[in-house]
Amino acid sequence: MRYLPLTDSDRRAMLGVIGANSIDDLFRDVPEHARRDGFVDLPKRQGELEVERALTRMASKNVSAGSVPFFVGAGAYRHHVPATVDHLIQRSEFLTSYTPYQPEITQGTLQYLFEFQTQVAMLTGMDVANASMYDGSTACGEAVLMAHRVTKRKKAVLSGTLHPQYRAVVENLSEFANYTVEAMAPAIPGTTEDIIARICNDTSCVVVQSPSFYGDLIDLRAVAEAAHAKGALLIAVVTEVVSLGLVTSPGEMGADIVVGEGQSIGNGLNFGGPYVGLFATKSKYVRQMPGRLCGETVDATGARGFVLTLSTREQHIRREKATSNICTNSGLCSLAFTVHLSLLGEEGFTRLARINHANAVKLADGLAGVKGVEVLGDSFFNEFTIRLPRNAASVIDELVDKDVIGGVPVSRLIPDDPSLENLLIVASTEINTDADRAAFVAALTEVL
Amino acid sequence: MSGMNNQGRPSSPHEASSGEAIVTYTGNRGLRLEEPLIFELDNSGACGVDLDEPETFTLRLGKLARKGRIGLPGISEPDVMRHYVRLSRKNYSIDAGLYPLGSCTMKHNPRLNEKMARVAGFGDVHPLQPQKTVQGALELIEMLAHWLKVLTGLPAVAMSPKAGAHGELCGMMAIRAALEARGEGAMRTRVLVPESAHGTNPATAALLGYKVDAIPATEDGRVDLAAFKAKLGPDVAAIMLTNPNTCGLFERDIIEIADAVHEVGAYFYCDGANFNAIVGRVRPGDLGVDAMHINLHKTFSTPHGGGGPGAGPVVLSEALAPFAPLPYVVHDAEGFQLVETTTQAKADGTTPFGRMVSFHGQMGMFVRAMAYMMSHGSDGLRQVAEDAVLNANYILASLKNDLSAPFEGPCMHEALFDDSFLKGTSVETLDFAKAMIDEGYHPMTMYFPLVVHGALLIEPTETESKKTLDQFIGTLRHLAKAAKGNDKGLFTGAPHFAPRHRLDETLAARSPVLRWQPPVPAQAAE
Numbered sequence: 001m002r003y004l005p006l007t008d009s010d011r012r013a014m015l016g017v018i019g020a021n022s023i024d025d026l027f028r029d030v031p032e033h034a035r036r037d038g039f040v041d042l043p044k045r046q047g048e049l050e051v052e053r054a055l056t057r058m059a060s061k062n063v064s065a066g067s068v069p070f071f072v073g074a075g076a077y078r079h080h081v082p083a084t085v086d087h088l089i090q091r092s093e094f095l096t097s098y099t100p101y102q103p104e105i106t107q108g109t110l111q112y113l114f115e116f117q118t119q120v121a122m123l124t125g126m127d128v129a130n131a132s133m134y135d136g137s138t139a140c141g142e143a144v145l146m147a148h149r150v151t152k153r154k155k156a157v158l159s160g161t162l163h164p165q166y167r168a169v170v171e172n173l174s175e176f177a178n179y180t181v182e183a184m185a186p187a188i189p190g191t192t193e194d195i196i197a198r199i200c201n202d203t204s205c206v207v208v209q210s211p212s213f214y215g216d217l218i219d220l221r222a223v224a225e226a227a228h229a230k231g232a233l234l235i236a237v238v239t240e241v242v243s244l245g246l247v248t249s250p251g252e253m254g255a256d257i258v259v260g261e262g263q264s265i266g267n268g269l270n271f272g273g274p275y276v277g278l279f280a281t282k283s284k285y286v287r288q289m290p291g292r293l294c295g296e297t298v299d300a301t302g303a304r305g306f307v308l309t310l311s312t313r314e315q316h317i318r319r320e321k322a323t324s325n326i327c328t329n330s331g332l333c334s335l336a337f338t339v340h341l342s343l344l345g346e347e348g349f350t351r352l353a354r355i356n357h358a359n360a361v362k363l364a365d366g367l368a369g370v371k372g373v374e375v376l377g378d379s380f381f382n383e384f385t386i387r388l389p390r391n392a393a394s395v396i397d398e399l400v401d402k403d404v405i406g407g408v409p410v411s412r413l414i415p416d417d418p419s420l421e422n423l424l425i426v427a428s429t430e431i432n433t434d435a436d437r438a439a440f441v442a443a444l445t446e447v448l
Numbered sequence: 449m450s451g452m453n454n455q456g457r458p459s460s461p462h463e464a465s466s467g468e469a470i471v472t473y474t475g476n477r478g479l480r481l482e483e484p485l486i487f488e489l490d491n492s493g494a495c496g497v498d499l500d501e502p503e504t505f506t507l508r509l510g511k512l513a514r515k516g517r518i519g520l521p522g523i524s525e526p527d528v529m530r531h532y533v534r535l536s537r538k539n540y541s542i543d544a545g546l547y548p549l550g551s552c553t554m555k556h557n558p559r560l561n562e563k564m565a566r567v568a569g570f571g572d573v574h575p576l577q578p579q580k581t582v583q584g585a586l587e588l589i590e591m592l593a594h595w596l597k598v599l600t601g602l603p604a605v606a607m608s609p610k611a612g613a614h615g616e617l618c619g620m621m622a623i624r625a626a627l628e629a630r631g632e633g634a635m636r637t638r639v640l641v642p643e644s645a646h647g648t649n650p651a652t653a654a655l656l657g658y659k660v661d662a663i664p665a666t667e668d669g670r671v672d673l674a675a676f677k678a679k680l681g682p683d684v685a686a687i688m689l690t691n692p693n694t695c696g697l698f699e700r701d702i703i704e705i706a707d708a709v710h711e712v713g714a715y716f717y718c719d720g721a722n723f724n725a726i727v728g729r730v731r732p733g734d735l736g737v738d739a740m741h742i743n744l745h746k747t748f749s750t751p752h753g754g755g756g757p758g759a760g761p762v763v764l765s766e767a768l769a770p771f772a773p774l775p776y777v778v779h780d781a782e783g784f785q786l787v788e789t790t791t792q793a794k795a796d797g798t799t800p801f802g803r804m805v806s807f808h809g810q811m812g813m814f815v816r817a818m819a820y821m822m823s824h825g826s827d828g829l830r831q832v833a834e835d836a837v838l839n840a841n842y843i844l845a846s847l848k849n850d851l852s853a854p855f856e857g858p859c860m861h862e863a864l865f866d867d868s869f870l871k872g873t874s875v876e877t878l879d880f881a882k883a884m885i886d887e888g889y890h891p892m893t894m895y896f897p898l899v900v901h902g903a904l905l906i907e908p909t910e911t912e913s914k915k916t917l918d919q920f921i922g923t924l925r926h927l928a929k930a931a932k933g934n935d936k937g938l939f940t941g942a943p944h945f946a947p948r949h950r951l952d953e954t955l956a957a958r959s960p961v962l963r964w965q966p967p968v969p970a971q972a973a974e
Contacts, residue, residue, distance in 0.1 A: 001828045003556055005913035006835050014838055018845040023834045026841055026858040029698035034734040040598050045825035048560050055819060059569025061584030072574045075806055082497060084529055092543030093536035096557050099755035104946035105885055108539035109754035115486050118963040122519045128962045134610035137806035165806035172802030176621055176656050217512045248512045271585045272575030272807025274757030297956035300949040309956040315651035320660045325651035327613040332753030339532055342486050343496030345522040351499045358502035379510030400578050408576045415791045
């Protein structure tokens with residue numbers, strides 16, 4: 001087998017050194033009836049060519065986003081990733097390295113994590129960020145737990161336009177950790193008045209997403225003020241991080257914790273994972289943060305270097321008293337984020353954001369011209385919601401037959417609300433051409 | 449054409465000195481390069497992408513247009529490339545050498561896996577595009593689920609957890625949901641966790657509000673059966689046990705433990721971090737396990753990536769299967785379908801405890817793991833376990849007289865040593881490990897598990913050759929001898945030849961600097 005270097009004569013020689021008669025001898029502590037003599041019931045080994053052939057065949061049953069006019073967002077976005085990014089993250093030294101527990105020989109990883117933390121803090125307008133989380137939804141769940149720790153209160157209020165799966169993650173985590181969650185009803189375009197009315201003296205935090213699940217931009221200033229007046233924290237959620245190139249940062253609007261999905265920068269769609277969760281907060285809360293942190297220090301000769309730090313918050317030191325059970329971050333995805341954002345720089349990133357917004361505006365205008373289609377909301381970034389004259393899920397299905405993947409029907413994530421059945425969430429990033437948008441408008445006109 | 453003109457060029461080197469005292473202009477030492485932070489490379493006006501400014505249009509941002517600068521540096525593509533290539537060279541990696549971190553399973557990461565994950569049909573597919581356009585992706589998830597179920601002998605698997613610790617959380621949530629369904633949620637408040645467990649186990653149990661009760665170990669490095677039984681009672685929700693355990697030993701009494709746990713109505717959570725030792729030879733389902741996470745990044749060789757992303761699917765017993773979280777894949781003659789919402793689950797007759805993540809899990813890792821498993825097949829995977837165990841025992845047998853082994857072998861996939869061989873020397877476990885760096889190795893896991901003093905936990909994995917192991921063994925013998933001979937120079941200042949000397953962790957924690965700040969411009973002279 002190509003991945004196994006030992007030969008039969010190596011094995012015999014090694015058993016000799018060990019003083020064992022056979023490999024079975026080494027498994028003698030396994031209870032007898034649990035030892036399997038034969039192979040499990042699965043296919044036998046295959047060469048590289050055969051594996052490649054079988055998996056490529058399976059992949060060909062999928063319609064890849066790049067092969068059709070594609071307008072799907074709702075928490076994951078198709079952006080162009082420069083070739084440099086994929087080359088660098090496949091460098092052996094990054095790809096096949098472990099968590100940097102030996103800082104003398106992992107300065108490469110540690111330094112890019114420090115750069116990542118700085119970039120995330122800059123984008124979100126916060127003081128500090130951690131070295132990444134599993135994804136946006138789990139970062140959101142952890143942020144709520146952190147707010148409970150900071151405020152010593154137990155009730156979170158969620159905006160009705162938070163991504164429904166983020167809401168589900170927060171509700172699940174809260175239920176098991178014995179906290180209360182109150183979620184508002186969806187409102188399009190989004191508002192914060194309903195949330196503000198619910199903030200009381202036992203509210204630990206309010207969670208508001210902007211751009212919202214439905215794409216509209218939400219001004220966080222009033223809700224931040226209202227939360228702070230009652231001693232609660234504002235958790236801002238950003239699932240399309242490219243928006244921060246054009247939109248006022250949550251930090252500037254008064255957020256206490258900002259969590260986000262970083263997939264849009266540097267990372268492909270990958271059918272939902274792996275992605276990279278962003279987590280940023282104010283300096284004063286840093287010791288209540290979950291996840292890994294990288295910090296600057298010096299070595300024995302006084303040279304600048306980096307180490308994992310404040311690990312007394314973490315499970316491998318604190319065990320049952322840790323701030324979270326999290327052990328890993330999303331290292332390689334955060335490297336992809338950092339390399340891509342470094343290539344973009346201030347100029348490229350803000351321009352990318354303008355292109356996204358321009359494309360979405362063009363698409364909104366195009367779709368608004370289709371008979372029976374209504375564009376909801378008038379401030380958005382690269383995504384917005386439209387109301388169709390009939391069930392959005394069936395329209396999307398019919399569009400597929402015309403080789404257009406036209407968005408996400410709200411009913412896919414919120415199936416039980418008849419008032420949402422005709423709503424479709426549509427995104428347009430820099431990947432869409434005028435021809436793509438024209439194809440979408442034409443196909444939708446035909447289907448309707 | 450003639451070759452290079454060599455006239456006057458010396459053809460043999462002058463006598464060398466160590467060169468340590470030489471101060472270079474750049475601070476570099478040949479291939480050992482110093483590299484500033486990306487922000488310090490700012491060359492405003494330069495940019496690493498070419499994007500055209502969109503035609504003029506009216507912004508639709510309400511009152512939320514960003515006003516100030518973000519502060520990102522401007523850098524061209526070649527300079528970004530060079531920066532990260534230079535950083536990469538400061539890292540140790542499994543591709544470059546043995547990475548014997550116990551409990552971490554640093555094995556070879558085949559590039560076929562990377563290639564497959566990047567095929568457009570897998571890598572460029574959106575989690576929420578219509579399901580009829582992702583039948584191949586759902587098929588792959590189902591296929592991987594099938595392999596995991598067959599290999600573990602358990603009937604169900606929750607695929608969505610993002611990492612091992614996340615899988616633990618998922619498994620423990622399924623356990624609590626099952627207890628609650630029996631009306632015993634409130635009465636069962638304790639979780640038993642052996643002293644030798646990974647830190648994530650007690651942290652997970654505590655997150656769910658359980659009281660963590662530690663089980664002591666015996667002289668031979670296993671669960672103290674009598675002490676364990678004494679702790680059982682009607683208030684116990686579960687035991688969280690790693691098997692093979694973190695001392696690298698198989699828990700001989702595992703079946704008796706499982707039976708006793710079940711007898712009091714509790715569940716058996718197995719930490720599957722060490723599945724690599726038994727894959728294809730022992731099925732956890734045959735040991736009485738109710739839930740076990742599988743670190744795809746350990747046993748099934750998805751790359752560790754400098755600390756993630758991982759993936760932690762959880763296999764579940766019949767009793768826990770109905771509580772598995774959303775989403776999951778079902779299939780019939782029509783094809784594959786995701787069950788994503790509570791409404792759909794109700795129609796399917798299941799009672800998921802909730803949702804762990806948005807979307808469907810670490811698909812990119814699923815593809816890599818599947819490519820790896822198909823390459824090995826049932827025969828190759830069994831050989832993986834056998835060679836992993838053989839390599840670890842070879843190290844244990846070869847070094848037990850030079851280092852000190854607290855427990856009798858055979859071990860499973862990792863060999864544990866303690867620091868009693870360093871007694872009387874001024875060398876500690878940490879110094880010993882750092883001296884390995886100068887020898888060109890990544891150190892083993894240190895000071896874990898906590899049940900022995902100054903632990904050194906070595907996991908070679910099955911992807912190391914005998915020749916590599918022999919050199920590694922020779923190195924450790926050499927260092928052990930030097931330590932006993934009190935050759936302090938090798939240890940106290942080590943590492944000497946790494947990109948950095950030992951770093952001041954106390955300073956980092958006392959006054960944390962967690963981000964770069966732009967330099968404050970010097971005050972203009974009045």
